[in-house]
Amino acid sequence: SGTSRPVRILHHVQKVAQYGDAQSVLSAVDSYCSKIEWAMNVGDLKGQILDAVVLETRPHYVLELGTYCGYSTVRIARLLPPGARLFSIEMNPQYAQVAREIIQHAGLDAKVDILVGCTSDLIPQLKKKLDIEKFDFVFIDHWKVSYLRDTKLLEECDLLRPGSVLLADNVTCPGAPDYLHYMRTSPRYESQYFPSRLEYLQVEDGMEKSVFLA
Numbered sequence: 001s002g003t004s005r006p007v008r009i010l011h012h013v014q015k016v017a018q019y020g021d022a023q024s025v026l027s028a029v030d031s032y033c034s035k036i037e038w039a040m041n042v043g044d045l046k047g048q049i050l051d052a053v054v055l056e057t058r059p060h061y062v063l064e065l066g067t068y069c070g071y072s073t074v075r076i077a078r079l080l081p082p083g084a085r086l087f088s089i090e091m092n093p094q095y096a097q098v099a100r101e102i103i104q105h106a107g108l109d110a111k112v113d114i115l116v117g118c119t120s121d122l123i124p125q126l127k128k129k130l131d132i133e134k135f136d137f138v139f140i141d142h143w144k145v146s147y148l149r150d151t152k153l154l155e156e157c158d159l160l161r162p163g164s165v166l167l168a169d170n171v172t173c174p175g176a177p178d179y180l181h182y183m184r185t186s187p188r189y190e191s192q193y194f195p196s197r198l199e200y201l202q203v204e205d206g207m208e209k210s211v212f213l214a
């Protein structure tokens, strides 16, 4: 097949979703990935947990680790007040380009910056590059082996404040056992598990919400 899966998703969004309507973009991705071909978007079921945590947190500065096609980026950005900013890190340049076009189709490109590179390289540069002090909300959804390393990097780079909320996808499937153990035993976090299902399937998955204490 000539195109990639993310490009096929983008073409479907551009064909069926209303320009400037974030909800129609989310619905287009979810219908394509539940009926035509599976893709690793957070999906609508876990997406409702993400929505609830974002609304409860009311973040001004948001960091996302792992953009893919931008589904969760749109999901989060559509709930942010004017002036709030979302920075999303994606290491695959093709994914990043598809995400930019899906986010633009949703009319949310003014709130979102996609940074292409490896989280371990970019996280230490964020304070200087973005002139940001701390992140109020972090959505972790990239490679599971990097969850714990990157969380410790956020701490070391002083990018979290008391009350910062971290929400991690896929802590059950594919799983992030070292991250879960750290979050559930560290005195620096208050952690809570939200059981759910893997996107578009009946497989068990879940999200871990962790509040940084100090």
Ligand SMILES: Oc1cc(-c2ccc(F)cc2)cc2cncnc12
Pocket: 040, 041, 042, 066, 141, 142, 143, 169, 170, 173, 174, 198, 199
């Ligand atoms: O939500 C996700 C799901 C899966 C995944 C893949 C294969 C499988 F069999 C089960 C689950 C992989 C991911 C990688 N990065 C971010 N999110 C992901």
Ligand SMILES: [Mg+2]
Pocket: 040, 041, 042, 141, 169, 170
């Ligand atoms: Mg995921």
